[in-house]
Amino acid sequence: DAKTTQPPSMDCAEGRAANLPCNHSTISGNEYVYWYRQIHSQGPQYIIHGLKNNETNEMASLIITEDRKSSTLILPHATLRDTAVYYCIVRPRPGNNNDMRFGAGTRLTVKP
Amino acid sequence: GAVVSQHPSWVICKSGTSVKIECRSLDFQATTMFWYRQFPKQSLMLMATSNEGSKATYEQGVEKDKFLINHASLTLSTLTVTSAHPEDSSFYICSAHLAGRTGELFFGEGSRLTVL
Numbered sequence: 001d002a003k004t005t006q007p008p009s010m011d012c013a014e015g016r017a018a019n020l021p022c023n024h025s026t027i028s029g030n031e032y033v034y035w036y037r038q039i040h041s042q043g044p045q046y047i048i049h050g051l052k053n054n055e056t057n058e059m060a061s062l063i064i065t066e067d068r069k070s071s072t073l074i075l076p077h078a079t080l081r082d083t084a085v086y087y088c089i090v091r092p093r094p095g096n097n098n099d100m101r102f103g104a105g106t107r108l109t110v111k112p
Numbered sequence: 113g114a115v116v117s118q119h120p121s122w123v124i125c126k127s128g129t130s131v132k133i134e135c136r137s138l139d140f141q142a143t144t145m146f147w148y149r150q151f152p153k154q155s156l157m158l159m160a161t162s163n164e165g166s167k168a169t170y171e172q173g174v175e176k177d178k179f180l181i182n183h184a185s186l187t188l189s190t191l192t193v194t195s196a197h198p199e200d201s202s203f204y205i206c207s208a209h210l211a212g213r214t215g216e217l218f219f220g221e222g223s224r225l226t227v228l
Binding site: 034036038041042043044045046049085087099100101102103104105 | 116118146148155156157158161203205207216217218219220221222224
């Protein structure tokens, strides 16, 4: 699986957009970008995933660069409950029983 | 969304005893489940892949005789920490892949093990 690089920590003001970057310069053509988050002492929560097109759901938006070497997760209006560790993961196409391996992630702190 | 449930949420045991953690997929069948371990302030580390009806596949460095995994049905996988020691104290998390969905894994709430 391709390796990802994320900043170790970020702060965001409550109500503002949180933009979390992820570098995956070695991503291959059949690998998707997944984002999960882990709130303290809980299991990871799925947020969003994409291949090459930008994606949006009720939680967040995912912007993938045209060369697919990096992506940004956007939480449009961050709340205090969005404080968590956010993991960017690349893995092969959906449908396979592939495992998911976590890097260090970005610790996002949303401040009042 | 799909729900994965773990039990117990937390457990304290004496050194040398064995502890069993259950992972259930509540509203879907999971042919494959994954077990992770997470130490404080660290990321999740994959321990093993649990396959229904067959032996689990362990990651390098994970002792299969110490961490017994059983996946006897399509909705239940168990992890047994045998002869637990204080260094086994950790947060154990399971996940399951929902076949037919777009590949995301669903994670349990985690089980915190403290070995005294």
